[in-house]
Amino acid sequence: MAAISSPGLGSGLDVNNLVSQLMAAERKAPTARLDSASTLNDARISALGKITSALDKLQTAAGTLASPNTFQTKTATVSDPSALSVTAARTAAAGSYTVEVSQLARADKLASASFNTAFETVGTGTLTISFGTWNSGSSTFTPNAAKPSTSIVIDATNNTLSGIRDAINAAGAGVTASIVGDGSGQRLVFSGSESGAANGLKISVSDNDGNSTDAGGLSQFAFDPAATAGSGRNLTQTVSAQDAKFKLDGLSLTSSTNLVGSAVSGLTLNLRTVTSSPVTVDIARDDSAAAKAVSGLVDAYNEVVSAVKSASSFDSESKKGGPLIGDASVLSVMGRLRGLMTSSIAGLGGVSSLKAVGVSFQKDGTLSFDSSTLADALSSNADSVARLFGATGKASDSRVSVVVSSSTTKTGNYAVDITTEPAGGLLTGAVTAPGFPLTIDGTNNGLSLLIDGTATGALTLTQGSYASADDLAHELQSRINGASALKTAGAAVTVSWNTDHFEIRSNRYGAASTVSLASGSAATALGLDTGTATAGTDVAGTIGGVAATGSGRILTASGDADGLRLLISGAGTGARGSVDFKRGLGDQLKSLLDDVLADDGTIGRRSSGLSDESARIAKQRTALDDRMTELETRYRTQFTRLDSVMASLKATSDFLTSQLNAMTNSGSSSSSSN
Structure with a gap:
């Protein structure tokens, strides 16, 4: 018997159609369940996405309100x-x-005599640029202690007019040099970088030709208004430094x-x-930024309410609820938001809640805003309005400033007590009583120091007669602060004369601040090499009765005030009043939303759960496809066997039928012949 090569061919059964109908029936119910689950989950994801977007906007609005720059803005109007x-x-x-x-105010400008070209060789030696104040008759120069002097070496590599210009500009001396052609030749022009009478220029020259004041060689650039023209006053002052x-x-x-x-x-x-x-x-208060920020908060909150209502309300006509109706995560977030928006901040007087600045809840759960109420609150107590929204600390002592707080700083009033005041490193020179005027020359003008761990390198004091100890202190400070290594490191000192000795104090505060290793001929002559070096001290004390960490002048709290950083200024130890720290509604709202929207927050976890549900549905579809494929294979196998059996039975039936027909035909033939 020939094998059946196609299902149903031998038996006449439409196996393919039967299997297709059976598979369609098998798939219908589970597929419908998965489609329904997928549609609902997608709707939930979409609805939660809209709520998340609205919460993001509310978070931004809260951050704007938490910023102190939003409030107390001022505008200035000028008549001319x-x-x-x-x-x-x-x-x-x-x-x-x-x-x-x-x-x-103007800055000093000095111009040299005319040179033939910018490449003309001038001379070699050292230019020293100093700043200070000239008296009305230009007979006395008082150094500017805040501006260091700078010495610039001119040698064979840069002794042309253009080379000297480039060397001055590269030195960062507080002067800009340029070459100007005036029709008769090229002039070197010195322009002070800063204006003001205290920034008058004095240029001293150590000329390698042996004469540092004449009009030849490098000394052509010497400028001392108290000197004689052509003999130390060799530049022309085109603009004099002056104050406004x-x-x-x-x-x-x-x-x-x-x-x-x-x-x-x-x-x-x-x-x-x-x-x-x-x-x-005219200076006037500008409430526009504050009004815009509060209005922005109201709009953002109402957008959240609208998104939540759309996602979780029940439609009585269609008898259908939103995709997130009864969702615990959404209900939890809205409950926290409403609770915060109706809360108040204690200790702010009459401006302690949103209602006090014109923000009120309406019957439908949205917010309304009355800008005139906000304007009245700002007019009467702008500081309290700012504190209503931001995270702020208010110190009762003017010597304490709140630098910053952290997310862990708790609301409270924290007493501040200083046990160690901050100080910079100090070098106290040995007692010495040099007579003044004091002459500084080649035998006593060398100095080097270590400031905050940075070596000044070899310094050279300006030679000359110093009328007083203060004048020499100014020179010392100017030379030390002019050291390029200190400029790079951001280090500086203050030098003063105290009765009978010099003191050099680092401008940096804290234990890392030091002034030490004084050496050189000037250090010996002024008693600095045998002086006493005292390291600086970090501020120490307590905040809220808990020991705080000091670094320089910054005192950082722990305990309930953790993260609160205070700048301590002024001298003295003991009580420094207190800091009243409050977290306003804007700051609290931003923190709440930071928590809610975080990956492990309420909305973050719900969003992750919905994403996981999508993945589960996709896996269930794959599993259903695999199960249906297996079932279809089993059906086809069973029907193929049935087809084979039925084909065999049909063949037997056909054979028996043919035999019976043959017998019947044979019997009929016999009867006829009889």
Whole structure:
């Protein structure tokens, strides 16, 4: 019997159609369940995504409100903007001022005699550039202790006019050199980098030709206004250094620059020109940034409410609920948000809640905002409004400043007590009483020190007669601070004369601050090499009764005030008042949302769970496909066997039928023949 090569061929059964219908029936119910689960899960993911997006916006709005720059913003209006401009910080007091400018600040400019070319050889030696104040008759020069002197070596590699220019510009001496052609030749022009009478230029020369004041060689660039022209005063002063002079509300003031930030707290004046009449400056509070920030919070919160309502409400007409109806995560977040938004901050007086700044809940759960209420609150107590939203610390002692807090700093009032005041490293010279005027020459002008671990290298004091100990202290400070190694390291010192000895103190605070290893002929002559070196000290004390960690002038709290960093200034130990630290609603809201939206937060975990559910559904689909493939194979095997059996039975049936037919036909034939 021939083998059946196609299902149903032998039996007449439509095996393929039967298997297809059976498989469709098998797939229908589980596929419907998976499709329904997938549709619901996708809807939940989409709804949660919209809620997350709205929460992100609310988080941003909360961060804006937590920033102190959002509140107490000031605007400045100037009656004559061509005369001056004004920038007002948030700390500036509102009010009106009059300004009269009689003189603008200028920087010194000196010009050399004319040279044939920029490549003309000049001479070799050392240029020393110093800054200070010349008296009205230019007969006395008082060094600027805050500006270090700089010595520049001129040798065979840079002794041309252009080479000297490049060497000066590379030295970072506080002077810019340029070559200017004036029609008769090339001049070297020295321009001070900073304006102000205290930044007048003095250029001393040590000329290798043996004469450091004549008009030949490198000494052509010597400039001492007290000297004789052509003999130490060899440059022409084209612009003299001077302070700005102006009146503020009739009070005469001066400034070394035209950018004045010290006249009125919180105001920066940019003087532009001399005025012929008073200029009025009006400072007013600007509430627009605060109103925009609060309005932004309200809008962002309402967007969250809308997204949650859409995702979790029940439609009575369709009898269907949103994809996240009854979702515990969403309900938890909304409960926390509402609880925070209705809370208050103790100790802020009348401005202690959102309602006090015009933000109120409505019947439908959204927020409304009355900008006039906020304006009234800002007008009456802007500081409290700022503290209502931000994380702020308010020190009762002016010698304590709050630098920063951390997310772990708890609300509270923390007493501050200083047990060790901060100090810089100090070198106290041995008692010496050199007579003044004191001459510094080649026998006593060498000095080297170690400042905060950085070596100054060999320093050379300017030779000359010093009228007083203070003059020599200025020279010492200028030379030390002018050391390039110290400039690179950001180190500096203050030098002073104390009764009968010199003192050199590092400007850095803390145990790492040191002044030591004084050596050289000047150190010996001034008693510095046998002086006493005392390392600096870090501030030490307690915050809230708990020992804090000191580093320089910064005291960092632990315990409940953990992360609170205070800048300690002023002298003395003992009680320094207290710091009242509060976390405002904006800061608390941002922290809450940081927690909620984190990967391990409420929304983060829910989102991860929904993603896992999508993965599970996908795995179930794969498993269903595998099971259906196996079942289809089994069905086909069974039907193929049935087909084979039925084909065999059909063959037998056909054979028997043919035999019976044959017998019947044979019997009929016999009867006929009889």
